[in-house]
Amino acid sequence: xxxxxxxxxxxxxxxxxxxxxxxxxxxxxxxxxxxxxxxxxxxxxxxxxxxxxxxxxxxxxxxxxxxxxxxxxxxxxxxxxxxxxxxxxxxxxxxxxxxxxxxxxxxxxxxxxxxxxxxxxx
Numbered sequence: 001x002x003x004x005x006x007x008x009x010x011x012x013x014x015x016x017x018x019x020x021x022x023x024x025x026x027x028x029x030x031x032x033x034x035x036x037x038x039x040x041x042x043x044x045x046x047x048x049x050x051x052x053x054x055x056x057x058x059x060x061x062x063x064x065x066x067x068x069x070x071x072x073x074x075x076x077x078x079x080x081x082x083x084x085x086x087x088x089x090x091x092x093x094x095x096x097x098x099x100x101x102x103x104x105x106x107x108x109x110x111x112x113x114x115x116x117x118x119x120x121x122x
Contacts, residue, residue, distance in 0.1 A: 002119050006068035009115040010061040012108055017061075020054035023047060032105070036098025060085060068119050083116045 023029050024047045030038030034046060042050065063078035065071030090109035096102045 002068040002122050003070055005115040005118040005122070006065045006070055009064045009112050009119065012112045012115065013057050013061040013064075015108055016105065017054045017057045020050040020057070024050040024054070031098055031100050033101065035096050036101055056085070064116055064119055079116075079120065083113075083120060086112050086116050 019029060019032060023033060023042055026041050026047070028040040030036065030040050030042050033050065034042070038046065041047075059075070059078065060082035062071045063075045063082040066073060066075035067079040086109065090106065090113055093101060093105040093109055096105075
């Protein structure tokens with residue numbers, strides 16, 4: 001069961017990873033990130049930060065997979081920090097001033113949180 005939940009977490013994490021990669025490439029999706037501060041394309045610095053966010057999300061998914069015995073064991077100690085960042089991301093997105101960001105990412109992060117909690121406690 002934990003492996004199914006870990007794959008669910010990783011699959012859900014792929015959604016914001018893809019969005020951040022698109023934003024970094026110049027897609028006009030600014031209203032879906034950083035509180036909707038930018039309505040279209042993000043400025044260059046923010047686009048670079050989107051790449052860092054994408055990498056962090058991928059690392060978090062790797063840690064959840066590792067906790068479930070699927071990913072590299074070296075990432076297992078990062079599981080609890082990954083869960084904490086997932087919870088913080090959920091809180092931030094739920095409180096975002098950007099309605100599109102709230103409506104899109106809050107449900108995704110609720111499901112990611114539930115999956116990670118299942119991996120951590122089952």
